[in-house]
Structure formats: C-alpha cells, structure tokens
Amino acid sequence: MNAPMNPAMLEALRLTREGRLAEASALIQGALGGTPFTFTAPTDTSHANEVPLGGDVFLQDAESATVERPQSEAKVHRPQAAGASTHARRPWPGVDADALRTQWRGFHGPQAEPMPSAEPLPDGARFITESFTNAAGTRSYKLYVPSGYDGQPLPLVVMLHGCTQNPDDFAAGTGMNELAEKQPCLVIYPAQPACANPSKCWNWFKPGDQQRDGGEPSIIAGITRHVRDTYAVDPKRIYVAGLSAGGAMAVTMAISHPELYAAVGIHSGLPHAVAGDLPSALAAMQQGGTGPVGRQARKRAAVHPIAAIVFHGDRDTTVHPGNGDQVIAQCAGAAPALGGRNPQMTVEKGQVPNGHAFTRTIHHGPKGPAVAEHWLIHGAGHAWSGGSAKGSYTDPKGPDATQQMMRFFLEHPQG
Secondary structure, three states: OOOOOOHHHHHHHHHHHOOOHHHHHHHHHHHOOOOOOOOOOOOOOOOOOOEEOOOOOEEOOOOOOOOOOOOOOOOOEOOOOOOOOOOOOOOOOOOOHHHHHHHHHHHHOOOOOOOOOOOOOOOOOEEEEEEEEEOOEEEEEEEEEOOOOOOOOEEEEEEEOOOOOOHHHHHHHHOHHHHHHHOOOEEEEEOOOOOOOOOOOOOOOOHHHOOOOOHHHHHHHHHHHHHHHHOOEEEEEEEEEEEOHHHHHHHHHHHHOOOOOOEEEEEOOOOOOOOOOHHHHHHHHHHOOOHHHHHHHHHOOOOOOOEEEEEEEOOOOOOOOHHHHHHHHHHHOOOHHHHOOOOOEEEEEEEOOOOOEEEEEEEEOOOOOEEEEEEEEEOOOOOEEOOOOOOOOEEOOOOOHHHHHHHHHHOOOOO
16 A cells, blocks of 8 residues: 555554564554553564554554645644643654644544533433344444424434544534424434444444445444334435544445435545555545545446535545545546536635635536535634534534535435
8 A cells, every 4th residue: 555654653663573562562652642651562473563553453564655744734622631731742853743643543533532511402302322233233323303303204314423432422513413403303323332443433444334235334224214214204305424434434325325315414534435444544544536545436436426515624634635526526426417527516615704714616417406515624624614612523613514414415305
C-alpha cells in the first residue's frame, strides 16, 4: 500500500522488525501523548513482525512516505480528560505529534469521550433501548419515538455513530431527536459494541461486513425492518445516515439495500467497499479519491442511482475530503446526470454567521430535480457540522447537517 506514515511510526516499524518491541511501543505511546507505562513483552510471537497499534490491531509491512497536514484545522468539540495536559508534546525532532494522533485515530478511533448526561424528554416522547439478533449476531439500539407519534405513518431515520461513540452521545451531538420533535419521525441509533470492534467502529473495511445478507449490514437492515413492522412507518420514507465509520457503513447500507432505504446521508465518510483490511482502510482514509481508492469506488458503484447528501470538512485530517467526491460518484451509479461526461450541477457559496463558509454542489437529474448534494465546509475538521457541544466530535460553527439531511430526505421518497 502507499498510505503516508509519520516518521515516528516508521521508526517504530524499524524497531519492531529488529525485535525491539518495548522501544517501538514506547515510541508510539510517547508520540500520542500518553502517560508513561510499564511494558511487558508478550509470550505470543504471532505478531513478531508487525507494529502494535493498540488492542488487537496490528499494521503489517507498511511502506514509507510522508505526512502533510493542512495549515489550519477547525477546532472541534473533544472533551478533555481531567488532568490532561493542554500542551502539545513533541518528544522527537521533526515528529508532528498531532499528525500522529490523527493517524492513530484513523486506525483506532478517537479517544473515549465522557457519556453525555441524559436530558429530560418532551412529554409523551420515548427513547427506548432494544436489541435485535439474527444469524450474524446481536446489536442493541435505541429508538426515539417523538411526542407527536399517535399511530400515524412517520418517516424513519437510521443513525450510525462514529468510532468510540454510542447512541446517547450521537443523539446529543447531532440533535436529531430534537429535530424529530419539530418534523415528526422515528429515529434508530444502532450501537456497535467493543466486542465487535475495540473502538466501537462499524467494520466498514471488512469484506464480511460489506455484503447484503451477512455481517453488520444484515443486522442493521434487520433492526430497520423490525421497527418498520412494529411501528407505523411510511415505507417510502426510510433513510440511513452516519458519521465517519458510520458514514461509510451508511453508504454500504444504501448500496446493498436500495429497496429499503430511499436516501443516504454521509458525514465525513468513505465509499462502499474501498478497503478490505486495516492497511487498505488507512490508505482510503488518507488518499481520498486518488489512485486505487478512486478506481475501487467506481468499480463498486451503485447499480441504480441513490439519492445522497454528503458533508465533509476540507480540513479533515482523519478522512480525506476527496472521499466525499467518491461517495457522490459511487451513489450516482448509472445515472447519466452524475456518471456521464456532462453532469448537470449547480454550485452555491454560503457562509454561516460567525461560522464556516461552505460550497454546496447540487447534482440534478435528467428532468431537473436534485438527486445528490455535496456540502464542502471550509475550515472544518472531522466533526458533525452544526452539531451540539453536548456530544463528541461536533463543530457548531458549520451549517446544520442534521437539518439539511432531513430536508433532503423528505424531498426524496422511495421511487
């Protein structure tokens, strides 16, 4: 693979190949700003030629390259642990510790965030914890039922959280439940447990979790159908959205289940099936639409066009912004308006008062209506645009992605 690597990671790779595992691990931990620890060499030698990245994650035989960081990046809400230093640590000359932390988060997910405090629900509203089991496994989920629900068919939105997040955190950060009160809809938040992924990331990069009838897609679709069949749901208005790893899985859900989901919302995500393991996942996250990543995205394009709305910060150093373009191209499928040589596009510039500027590119179908939107948020990093500081990985200075996604969804019923 040709994914860029930080000099400290390269040095750790060299030490590991020489069998100096303790020094390699200390190098990685120090660059990440972690506290000192005592390393005990494991008796298991099955990973003797691999670089440990935490938990059960190892990087094999990565090639050398350099890491480039944007000149600036928007500040996102990442609650800091008590007692943590606010000063960047640069223990080795020429090593950018911030860049290494960003690279680490791409593999391992962001560091754990505190659980948001539960807020009182509106009278008549419910936020229910349930679980679903099929042959692929069991996942818990939370379902928000708005106070305005009285048995009438409502739209249904499935929200897939990012790494280290959970349903409560994601609901608090996106504000989707509050919007569901204003524009009544049911909202599902499936939960990825640590036993399925140490950082609670959806396994978008595993082949077994990229197929329609197996793995995590079958579980998420099963949850969707169960809620659809249990509550009054408008079957033409079922949607799926996600952030980061959840955004990548949302694309997989839309492409693998086009009869179930009418449209998809992707925030800071990646195309469907552009990676098959962790090294190729890192390459896709860092390279965006260049090289084999773009070719793989085109190879896995949707058979039929999928209505898609994409948000991405142009200062995102965790998932390259070019992935947003690839998601749009992949969801376009065979649509002449998107996949042909002369796509019909409208480009708009905007500015949030006291916040970020943005570019909104609208892709029109053959008869004029919008079939896809791409929001590029200038100066924003890897965070939910317009989100609330009550949740993790949000950027309140951006346009309101939650509101715009819902608007786009309601404009695109199934069929």
